[in-house]
Amino acid sequence: MILINNEPADTAVLMRLYPENTTESKILRILLSDEGRHNFSSEERLDFELKLRSEIVRAAEALNRSRLAFKVFRESFCNKDYWDRMPDGGFALKASVRPSEAIRDIYKNSHKYGTECATAMLIVYYKALLEVFGDEAFDDTFTGIYLMNWHRIEPLLREVGFMSKAKIFLPGDRRYFKNPDVDPATPELQGENVIDLGGGYYYGHGFGRHRAETFIRLLNQNRTEDADEEAYLMDTVGNPNYDKLYNVYRRTRAALEMTA
Amino acid sequence: MDRNGLSYLDGLWQDGDMERLKREFRSIAMLDKRRAARLINDQNLQFPTLFVLIPEIRSAGITELSPRNYEAIRICALKMGSPDQNYRKKSLYEFEALKWMFETGHGWDGPYGHYDAYDAVIDACAAMLIKKYKYTSILPQVCELIFRRNRKGLYIHDLVWSFFEAYRPDSLKLIAGYILSDDSRDVELACKLLHLPACEDSDYSARQAMYDNFISWLEENSPYLLFTGQHFQQTSEPEPLVVDEEALYLGKSISPKNGEPLEPLTQEEKQRLLDYRRAQDTERRLLAEFSAKMRNRDRQLWQEWLSKDLAQQVSIAMSERGEFA
Secondary structure, eight states, rough: OEEETTEEOOOHHHHHSSTSSHHHHHHHHHHSSSSSEEEEEEEEHHHHHHHHHHHHHHHHHHHHHHHOOOOOOGGBOOTTTTEETTTTSSSETTTTTTHHHHHHHHHHHHGOOOEEHHHHHHHHHHHHHHHHHOHHHHHHHHSEEEEOOOTTTOOOGGGOOOOOOOSSSSSSEEEEEETTTTTTTTTGSSEEEEEEEEEEEETTTEEEEEEHHHHHHHHHHHHHTOOOOOEEEEEEEOOOHHHHHHHHHHHHHHHHHHHH | OOTOOOOOHHHTTTTTHHHHHHHHHHHHHHHHHHHHHHTOOOOOOOOHHHHHHHHHHHHTTTTOOOHHHHHHHHHHHHTOOOOTTTTTTOOOOOHHHHHHHHHHHHOOOOOOOTTHHHHHHHHHHHHHHIIIIIHHHHHGHHHHHHHHHHTTOOOOOHHHHHHHOOOOOHHHHHGGGGOOOOHHHHHHHHHHHHTTOOOSSSOHHHHHHHHHHHHHHHHHHHGGEEEEEOTTTTSSOOOOOOEHHHHHHHOOOOOOTTBBBBOOOOOHHHHHHHHHHOOOHHHHHHHHHHHHHHHHHOHHHHHHHHHOOOHHHHHHHHHHHHTTT
């Protein structure tokens, strides 16, 4: 069930706010039908999370359609007009460019980029945040983007790196397919970071958009000869701290409106 | 071999002049291909020399390679994007080749611009030796390489993954040693890998205390430790090793890889475990910790306590935990 400021939400009113078959309405249905209590400080806070999750799904779908190549960190490449490729294979935003333009470039000139699945997840988050925040607020907020994996991540997105057990799974969640018996010659296939797209589909960079069975089958093809454990989808999720991002969003938007 | 124990080819670029090595080898191969093959097949040759000369060996058409060198070149080709068709066929020499490649090659950092390919090959050797051949004698070198690369800002995640795939709790002492390093980058990474609070800015005595605590924790809990399989590809703060509370409660040693008891549980222990699992989270933690402390203090008393029903165990643990702290 959904609570707004600790009070049960008006389900009918909420459902009318979001057209049927949108990601937002699908998330609402899952939350409403769950026995657990999902409390949001306000309707605006709920709306922010629904929008951001929806944009995460959209950004993942768009990345799936792009020409972003799968490359291990050692062979990663990027458009040097916007990013510096670092010795560990990550991409650091150039000081002279606008963060919003640099993120959009990954989608626009996707053939100029190649990287691993964890970096793709970060690209998805930044693109979604860009759509929700808008260019100006995004540029003011995300000034030091470093795209690699969960090892190096900016404080505002720090929580997406943590995985915790979950009882329900929502579109926009980060999930992980683990391949415990991976062939050691291909450690990059030790697992796959994915975004839950809803409807039983997941996006993982390098593999594409598939159901769980397909990810498991593909990972199983890269196991040791004496493997006895199958790849599996972990029951954990990673998410940004929506409360923290909402507060930053509100403050940044308010400051921009004051100066407008 | 020269008087320093180096092979002729290794000796040619002792000063790091890679171009000289390549030039001389090309000249030898042009005049006498069999001599070139003999030199490259020298038992004392070190892997970096073979790696540097792979293009020359190919362009000179040298095919009379020792099994070790053939395997080494095949593994390099695999990691550098041109895999041999026969890669999946079992090879009798693969282990020997991997061992030689890693042991004679891990100390070399490669030329600028060739780091990535060379490092990828060394990482693959470490991963195959540890995971496929369970050859964990290389863990000290792998650990040293992780920290050396980290100081240069280079990619370390595959090596870190291989290191933990050894499932050797005692190997974490190697990482813990870097808590005491003078280099703050070492300290930061050591804390991150061991899932300890950041302490790179702390003074030496604070870090010494952290190191001592970690080693004590590791030794006390050694039979009950379980590797989680978490790594940087999956999470920001991997917690590689945890104490298995059920094992700690029963006092049964487990496999650090999968948590299975090393000896089968008796019927009595199975029943105790079922009761234990029904307890609340906080009670389970209390019982596990109390059980371990009591077991260390007085084994007979501990057995008496463990034979009581769960409610009595909880009640005793709550009333006496101060005494066993």
